[in-house]
Amino acid sequence: MASQNFEPIHFPDFKDNNKINAKNPLLGSLCLFFVFFTTFLFLYFIYACARRRHHAASTALPEAGLDPASISSLPVSSFAMKPSHGGAECAICLSIFQEGERVKVLPLCRHGFHSDCVDEWLRTRSSCPLCRGCVHRVDSLEAGMWVVPLP
Incomplete structure (x- = not known):
């Protein structure tokens, strides 16, 4: 076996602070x-x-x-149960339509809601509660034509 010469590891002597103190103020400032x-x-x-x-x-x-005039001009009909309706419900109050209830149908998207529910909705918003389609009227009330404005 060959003899190995191990050199001891020399750690810097921190007792000599001259070198560290020279850099310390600059390093601390940075x-x-x-x-x-x-x-x-x-x-x-x-x-x-x-x-x-x-x-x-x-x-x-x-x-x-x-406006109240536009809301009142929307068509209102009486709900009649058809076999195709199944359990139709108002998307605002989530209750099932009963025979003979007043239902307001929005002209463009043809979605129907309880008259009182959709009236309250339309006082604060001008869109369909279900599809968010616009319910604005561009022309006068007498013309009765509803259109969706282009973006």
């Missing part, structure tokens, strides 16, 4: 600058996100409902 800069960027990011969210909420157009 670390402190990095911490402040990172904190500033984080706080600015939070500020920008909050401002964007506030701006988006303030510029969003509220969905306007229909």
Whole structure:
């Protein structure tokens, strides 16, 4: 077997602080600058996100409902049970239509709802509760024609 010469590992002597002290103020300053800069960027990011969210909420157009004259001009009929209807229900209140109940049918999509339910819905929104199709009338009430505006 060959003899192996092991050299001892020499660790730096930390008792001699002359070299470390010469670099320490600069290194400490850089670390402190990095911490402040990172904190500033984080706080600015939070500020920008909050401002964007506030701006988006303030510029969003509220969905306007229909006027009472338009709502009352919608056709109302009495519900008659047909075998094809099965258990037809109002999509707003989720109750099954009973024989003879007043049902309001929207002209474009032909979806039917309880008259009171859809009247309350249309006071605040101008879309069908089921398919979200537009229920706007572009022309006058006398013409009786309902159209969907183009986007």
